[in-house]
Amino acid sequence: MEAITHNLIAVIIQILCFRYLLFPLNIIFTIFFAYLSHLFVDVLSKLTYHTPDVQKDDKFWVIWHVIIYSVSILSIVILIVPYWIGILFANIIDIWDWFILRPLQSKKAKSGNNPNWGQKWYLHKHADWIGETFFGWLPNWKYKYFGVIIEVILIILLSIIIIIIL
Numbered sequence: 545m546e547a548i549t550h551n552l553i554a555v556i557i558q559i560l561c562f563r564y565l566l567f568p569l570n571i572i573f574t575i576f577f578a579y580l581s582h583l584f585v586d587v588l589s590k591l592t593y594h595t596p597d598v599q600k601d602d603k604f605w606v607i608w609h610v611i612i613y614s615v616s617i618l619s620i621v622i623l624i625v626p627y628w629i630g631i632l633f634a635n636i637i638d639i640w641d642w643f644i645l646r647p648l649q650s651k652k653a654k655s656g657n658n659p660n661w662g663q664k665w666y667l668h669k670h671a672d673w674i675g676e677t678f679f680g681w682l683p684n685w686k687y688k689y690f691g692v693i694i695e696v697i698l699i700i701l702l703s704i705i706i707i708i709i710l
């Protein structure tokens with residue numbers, strides 16, 4: 545799913561951990577559950593509009609991504625203080641796989657190394673494993689436009705939960 549969904553779940557996790565646990569368990573459990581939440585949220589992203597590839601020629605894809613990236617950045621700006629621990633660890637799998645490992649891999653491939661270099665270090669493999677092992681029965685709506693409605697409903701629900709528990 546999108547960064548804003550990961551962020552909102554991270555905020556809920558951090559609020560609850562910091563409310564009910566003492567130091568240092570509040571920090572340890574925030575990190576643990578935020579990390580774990582990314583895997584499960586990514587498994588559920590099968591139910592939302594989530595094309596694995598960029599679709600620049602598709603107007604719907606472009607408009608949706610302009611909106612969802614904007615609100616994702618906005619959510620980070622609003623929530624980073626004081627929820628940076630949760631947000632960081634709920635996104636660390638994407639940061640590692642997309643912004644560190646993938647550029648490194650293409651750099652290595654360009655300089656003549658094995659193009660499969662680093663393949664085993666992708667953290668999303670764990671999400672794929674959970675998805676295939678336990679959630680293979682979920683429908684795949686990654687290319688269905690109506691998948692955005694599911695994500696929007698989820699974002700609204702998570703926001704309401706945050707307002708209630710804050």
Ligand SMILES: [Zn+2]
Pocket residue numbers: 545582586637638668
């Ligand atoms: Zn991810």
